[in-house]
Amino acid sequence: MDRRSGLQRPSAVRGDRRRRRILSCPTQDFVAPDLARIRSGVAKTRLGEPLTPELPVWGVVDVDDRFQVGRNKSRVFRVVGIPVAQRKDGAPGYIWLATNLPDRVAAQTVGAFYRLRWAVENLFRVLKSVGRLDELRSGKPAVIRAFAATLVGWALTQLVCAAMRAERPRCEPSPYRVFALLLANLGSLGEAGAGRRVLRERLDAFRAALWREGVNPNPGRPYARERHLAAIEK
Structure with missing residues (x-):
């Protein structure tokens, strides 16, 4: 899991909506996000729950999260989780990406774009x-x-x-x-x-x-x- 923070927070996806962005988004940087939509990787019964490292996930995760932006505003961002090889402690790891790419772009393609x-x-x-x-x-x-x-x-x-x-x-x-x-x-x-x-x-x-x-x-x-x-x- 990418441990970078600061400029990599989901709020950095804001700006010109015509520009497509993909940013690394560590879950420890999430600020009270709530699952607004679930496409894959998370049980539908988890809708509305916060996206935290403890949330059970599997495979490629593709969800929309509602994040707090500033003090009194919130925004919905698409978040994609790509599974990676097991970490040294044996637990599976994920790379989390926040993007404003529409859902017609497959989650695997979002991961490929970030890799490139x-x-x-x-x-x-x-x-x-x-x-x-x-x-x-x-x-x-x-x-x-x-x-x-x-x-x-x-x-x-x-x-x-x-x-x-x-x-x-x-x-x-x-x-x-x-x-x-x-x-x-x-x-x-x-x-x-x-x-x-x-x-x-x-x-x-x-x-x-x-x-x-x-x-x-x-x-x-x-x-x-x-x-x-x-x-x-x-």
Whole structure:
């Protein structure tokens, strides 16, 4: 369950009604919500009850909740709950999303949209923190080539991570760490291209570094979110 709060409260969905929004909405941030409509995941007899972490739910949850907005006003927001893998304590977890998307958009699709949004945010965070693209302030050809090279490097990173997952399914590589290792070793690998023996030695060293330093030290956050949300699309 996403523990972020503050700007992620359901009231942040307010504003221009023509803009479609999907925000993370932890249940501990709910302020006296009441179930106004139940589509799935909650017993119909629970209508009018507060949506709390103790409320029995199953599968994909799709409900409308009435929230207190300000002191004397209330608004109804659509809330979607996506089940994720079990937490470390063995209990099932949920990712809760508040949205103003109409109910004709399936709850699974809302989860897929949020997954894609999260993937885009992660991409730009990696490009800034590892690729240092936030330092590029020019439209010169050399800068554009550097930008393109960074994107190619990120694409290679995804291929390397996919190969690592295929070799060890229980292992979760860290795209951040793999990207940094790739950038650090790409030059030496390229220089060794002419010599087969040297290339093999450097590839073996790079592979060992991937398993030693490229694995996510905290599996389950945030990368598991993408994996769990992807499962609902199957």
